[in-house]
Amino acid sequence: MRELTAVLWPSFVMAVVGELLFFTVIDPAELYFLGSQVEVGPLATYSIGFLLFWALAAASSAFTCFLLRTAADINGDFHARR
Numbered sequence: 242m243r244e245l246t247a248v249l250w251p252s253f254v255m256a257v258v259g260e261l262l263f264f265t266v267i268d269p270a271e272l273y274f275l276g277s278q279v280e281v282g283p284l285a286t287y288s289i290g291f292l293l294f295w296a297l298a299a300a301s302s303a304f305t306c307f308l309l310r311t312a313a314d315i316n317g318d319f320h321a322r323r
Contacts, residue, residue, distance in 0.1 A: 244306055252298035259294040260287070 269286035272279040279286060 248299055248302040248306060252295055252302045255298040256291055256295035259298070260291045263290065263294070 264287065269279070269283040269290075272286065281289070
């Protein structure tokens with residue numbers, strides 16, 4: 242549970258920052274996706290954007306947690322079974 246909190250909380254904060262910075266510059270009514278204009282309302286655009294920013298930041302935080310594992314953490318179960 243601690244690892245999950247360590248991933249989700251900072252990624253939530255960064256999603257808020259990313260959302261604020263992105264939509265300060267970009268108007269949701271002027272967004273295009275794959276060559277066609279996005280046809281959802283502004284609230285849905287903000288919500289989808291926030292979830293995408295959160296997912297990206299969570300993936301980054303989870304990858305950092307993955308890279309911080311030591312060899313003992315990775316091989317601990319293997320040696321315990323022997």
